[in-house]
Amino acid sequence: xxxxxxxxxxxxxxxxxxxxxxxxxxxxxxxxxxxxxxxxxxxxxxxxxxxxxxxxxxxxxxxxxxxxxxxxxxxxxxxxxxxxxxxxxxxxxxxxxxxxxxxxxxxxxxxxxxxxxxxxxxxxxxxxxxxxxxxxxxxxxxxxxxxxxxxxxxxxxxxxxxxxxxxxxxxxxxxxxxxxxxxxxxxxxxxxxxxxxxxxxxxxxxxxxxxxxxxxxxxxxxxxxxxxxxxxxxxxxxxxxxxxxxxxxxxxxx
Amino acid sequence: xxxxxxxxxxxxxxxxxxxxxxxxxxxxxxxxxxxxxxxxxxxxxxxxxxxxxxxxxxxxxxxxxxxxxxxxxxxxxxxxxxxxxxxxxxxxxxxxxxxxxxxxxxxxxxxxxxxxxxxxxxxxxxxxxxxxxxxxxxxxxxxxxxxxxxxxxxxxxxxxxxxxxxxxxxxxxxxxxxxxxxxxxxxxxxxxxxxxxxxxxxxxxxxxxxxxxxxxxxxxxxxxxxxxxxxxxxxxxxxxxxxxxxxxxxxxxxxxxxxxxxxxxxxxxxxxxxxxxxxxxxxxxxxxxxxxxxxxxxxxxxxxxxxxxxxxxxxxxxxxxxxxxxxxxxxxxxxxxxxxxxxxxxxxxxxxxxxxxxxxxxxxxxxxxxxxxxxxxxxxxxxxxxxxxxxxxxxxxxxxxxxxxxxxxxxxxxxxxxxxxxxxxxxxxxxxxxxxxxxxxxxxxxxxxxxxxxxxxxxxxxxxxxxxxxxxxxxxxxxxxxxxxxxxxxxxxxxxxxxxxxxxxxxxxxxxxxxxxxxxxxxxxxxxxxxxxxxxxxxxxxxxxxxxxxxxxxxxxxxxxxxxxxxxxxxxxxxxxxxxxxxxxxxxxxxxxxxxxxxxxxxxxxxxxxxxxx
Numbered sequence: 001x002x003x004x005x006x007x008x009x010x011x012x013x014x015x016x017x018x019x020x021x022x023x024x025x026x027x028x029x030x031x032x033x034x035x036x037x038x039x040x041x042x043x044x045x046x047x048x049x050x051x052x053x054x055x056x057x058x059x060x061x062x063x064x065x066x067x068x069x070x071x072x073x074x075x076x077x078x079x080x081x082x083x084x085x086x087x088x089x090x091x092x093x094x095x096x097x098x099x100x101x102x103x104x105x106x107x108x109x110x111x112x113x114x115x116x117x118x119x120x121x122x123x124x125x126x127x128x129x130x131x132x133x134x135x136x137x138x139x140x141x142x143x144x145x146x147x148x149x150x151x152x153x154x155x156x157x158x159x160x161x162x163x164x165x166x167x168x169x170x171x172x173x174x175x176x177x178x179x180x181x182x183x184x185x186x187x188x189x190x191x192x193x194x195x196x197x198x199x200x201x202x203x204x205x206x207x208x209x210x211x212x213x214x215x216x217x218x219x220x221x222x223x224x225x226x227x228x229x230x231x232x233x234x235x236x237x238x239x240x241x242x243x244x245x246x247x248x249x250x251x252x253x254x
Numbered sequence: 255x256x257x258x259x260x261x262x263x264x265x266x267x268x269x270x271x272x273x274x275x276x277x278x279x280x281x282x283x284x285x286x287x288x289x290x291x292x293x294x295x296x297x298x299x300x301x302x303x304x305x306x307x308x309x310x311x312x313x314x315x316x317x318x319x320x321x322x323x324x325x326x327x328x329x330x331x332x333x334x335x336x337x338x339x340x341x342x343x344x345x346x347x348x349x350x351x352x353x354x355x356x357x358x359x360x361x362x363x364x365x366x367x368x369x370x371x372x373x374x375x376x377x378x379x380x381x382x383x384x385x386x387x388x389x390x391x392x393x394x395x396x397x398x399x400x401x402x403x404x405x406x407x408x409x410x411x412x413x414x415x416x417x418x419x420x421x422x423x424x425x426x427x428x429x430x431x432x433x434x435x436x437x438x439x440x441x442x443x444x445x446x447x448x449x450x451x452x453x454x455x456x457x458x459x460x461x462x463x464x465x466x467x468x469x470x471x472x473x474x475x476x477x478x479x480x481x482x483x484x485x486x487x488x489x490x491x492x493x494x495x496x497x498x499x500x501x502x503x504x505x506x507x508x509x510x511x512x513x514x515x516x517x518x519x520x521x522x523x524x525x526x527x528x529x530x531x532x533x534x535x536x537x538x539x540x541x542x543x544x545x546x547x548x549x550x551x552x553x554x555x556x557x558x559x560x561x562x563x564x565x566x567x568x569x570x571x572x573x574x575x576x577x578x579x580x581x582x583x584x585x586x587x588x589x590x591x592x593x594x595x596x597x598x599x600x601x602x603x604x605x606x607x608x609x610x611x612x613x614x615x616x617x618x619x620x621x622x623x624x625x626x627x628x629x630x631x632x633x634x635x636x637x638x639x640x641x642x643x644x645x646x647x648x649x650x651x652x653x654x655x656x657x658x659x660x661x662x663x664x665x666x667x668x669x670x671x672x673x674x675x676x677x678x679x680x681x682x683x684x685x686x687x688x689x690x691x692x693x694x695x696x697x698x699x700x701x702x703x704x705x706x707x708x709x710x711x712x713x714x715x716x717x718x719x720x721x722x723x724x725x726x727x728x729x730x731x732x733x734x735x736x737x738x739x740x741x742x743x744x745x746x747x748x749x750x751x752x753x754x755x756x757x758x759x760x761x762x763x764x765x766x767x768x769x770x771x772x773x774x775x776x777x778x779x780x781x782x783x784x785x786x787x788x789x790x791x792x793x794x795x796x797x798x799x800x801x802x803x804x805x806x807x808x809x810x811x812x813x814x815x816x817x818x819x820x821x822x823x824x825x826x827x828x829x830x831x832x833x834x835x836x837x838x839x840x841x842x843x844x845x846x847x848x849x850x851x852x853x854x855x856x857x858x859x860x861x862x863x864x865x866x867x868x
Binding site for chain 1: 312313315316317319320321323324347350351352353356360363365806
């Protein structure tokens with residue numbers, strides 16, 4: 001079988017269960033000492049790639065991320081879930097990156113590694129941008145299948161079922177292609193402890209982000225301000241439908 | 255009292271001979287606790303607080319994620335408790351995660367975790383009591399014998415499938431007539447004519463995993479011929495496979511708590527056990543049993559701490575939202591006291607557990623059995639108190655099965671009973687320490703009698719300084735002190751307590767001599783004091799490190815440490831004052847007298863308050 005390499009892009013984000021707080025200054029979220037983990041949609045993308053390899057449709061799964069040194073632990077988790085090797089496009093401590101910067105890095109890696117398929121999560125749960133996959137496809141000039149809920153490889157092509165507002169849409173894309181994973185694509189496996197130990201021996205390459213053409217300086221997307229939502233005001237119970245309508249009209253809602 | 259006496263004799267024998275662990279080349283290092291009985295605090299053993307390498311830390315943090323995720327998503331503790339069973343899918347998930355072979359070396363398919371890393375994972379596993387006990391019964395005791403005393407052939411044959419969970423192990427020591435008095439077991443193994451196998455006969459009771467296991471570590475009496483040709487009955491440890499035949503088990507016991515853990519009777523009827531399956535030496539089984547039990551005990555500290563930390567999260571949510579009398583519960587002093595109690599207990603338990611684990615992980619196989627016992631006693635009682643208070647915070651809701659607190663309470667109660675009842679362990683702690691002190695002091699007296707002026711002078715000076723009221727300085731604080739200055743107060747209290755303790759022990763030994771083994775009420779106070787001393791040491795050592803390296807919230811740690819040390823200091827002083835008194839002054843005699851009167855009649859003997867004589 002011809003070599004079919006899959007490149008999976010992942011992101012280290014604040015764990016979904018954490019109660020996020022705005023850091024003093026209102027310019028960022030508190031990240032010091034807060035639990036981080038692999039972005040859930042990236043997990044789903046990685047799981048799909050590993051399943052493709054296990055089914056024999058793919059030959060190698062390479063996982064990559066753009067981040068600071070701390071992202072190495074995220075890559076180790078990905079290796080424990082079944083990726084064959086990992087690449088860290090390393091940013092300096094304190095540097096930030098947005099979807100465009102990530103796409104530039106992944107594009108450079110794609111030109112280096114020549115994958116037939118790039119799988120990403122549809123969005124990260126911290127910024128909910130939903131842009132990286134699309135920008136990446138544009139840079140590489142590859143076809144894209146976003147919000148994938150089913151993926152099947154065919155010779156030279158990939159069939160993608162997408163979840164769109166109107167329902168489900170199925171596309172056939174020529175390879176190489178960029179896909180982004182949606183929630184119902186699969187259920188990711190647990191990284192078992194024996195696999196975590198085996199992952200220690202798998203190769204993890206560190207490449208400075210600048211070497212991949214990631215521009216130095218602040219990201220294209222600038223965060224202007226962050227504030228917590230206003231505290232929830234109490235609700236009110238009314239006795240009848242009329243008084244409900246009255247209250248709503250009074251509050252200018254209808 | 256014979257139970258403790260036999261236990262002590264056996265342990266003395268156990269320590270004297272080469273260890274069950276195969277490769278020990280040096281004599282066991284005198285670990286920390288026993289020296290406390292001489293009024294000495296061996297700083298080098300406990301300062302600085304043990305650390306693990308960055309690599310190990312990164313690795314253990316990697317492990318924590320998947321295990322936590324599994325327990326949060328796949329474990330339905332309520333259902334396990336109701337059905338009194340762990341669902342097969344959950345059990346399989348645990349096996350796939352690798353949790354059945356945590357301490358089995360990598361070469362046999364396990365994870366090869368150190369004691370510290372095992373304790374860390376224990377914090378998460380304890381979120382479900384039944385699963386925690388099932389895993390502990392399998393690896394902390396069930397297969398531990400093979401790990402620490404097995405031959406290479408035995409390890410290669412059994413460990414791989416035990417690591418994957420294909421085979422589950424169980425530890426078979428307890429019998430209906432032999433619980434705390436383990437040396438009195440009656441199960442018998444007789445050597446066959448051809449000397450190739452033993453025939454095992456007997457019944458074991460309350461065996462965790464008894465119904466699930468296919469590999470059993472069984473303890474039985476065997477006839478051993480002594481060096482002088484005398485035939486003695488000694489205990490031997492065996493690896494018994496269910497496939498050997500004659501192995502049956504009873505129905506699962508209906509328990510108060512840890513209901514998902516399988517506990518049942520296991521019967522052996524003419525089970526053929528090949529001689530190759532003896533663990534250690536024939537007749538050396540008791541030693542093996544004690545080593546197994548001693549090696550797993552410390553992890554109760556981290557497991558309990560993990561559970562209490564979770565309880566603090568759950569209950570604080572409620573306390574900060576529920577309002578009564580127009581104030582949040584969290585604003586009331588009595589509620590605040592409960593949170594402080596839980597945090598202090600959890601902090602001290604953690605500190606003790608990881609200090610002990612760190613000591614055990616040091617090269618040279620140090621003997622930390624007394625320290626581990628202290629961790630077990632403190633943690634089990636601390637956990638019980640904290641769970642009770644957590645339930646209390648919820649009031650009526652805490653009592654309802656809709657909330658998990660009643661289940662935590664029921665699951666926690668067993669901690670004071672199994673793995674050595676707290677009563678037995680207190681006797682063990684006190685007697686081991688006092689025996690050590692007694693030996694050292696006897697040696698000193700012998701030296702003086704022989705005319706060793708140096709020793710005599712030293713002792714005289716010590717007594718003189720005591721009467722002149724010397725200031726205690728054990729090197730914890732001051733210019734070359736190992737403790738951070740912020741903890742000065744607590745460290746001074748610890749030093750004072752340790753010194754006073756040494757004097758108290760000396761006094762008790764000279765007053766009672768060997769008959770001290772009979773004085774349980776005295777020994778209980780001794781044990782309580784030394785447990786507090788170890789706890790204070792662990793907390794101070796950990797807090798000192800936290801400040802020195804600048805961990806987040808280290809000032810909170812100092813606060814908790816100071817609270818604990820102050821309370822413990824006063825409790826210790828009271829206990830030691832009671833110990834100085836004779837039995838008729840300190841209520842011991844009255845207590846025994848009252849008990850005797852009650853037990854004679856086997857009932858409460860007071861006349862009813864409404865009774866008349868006419």
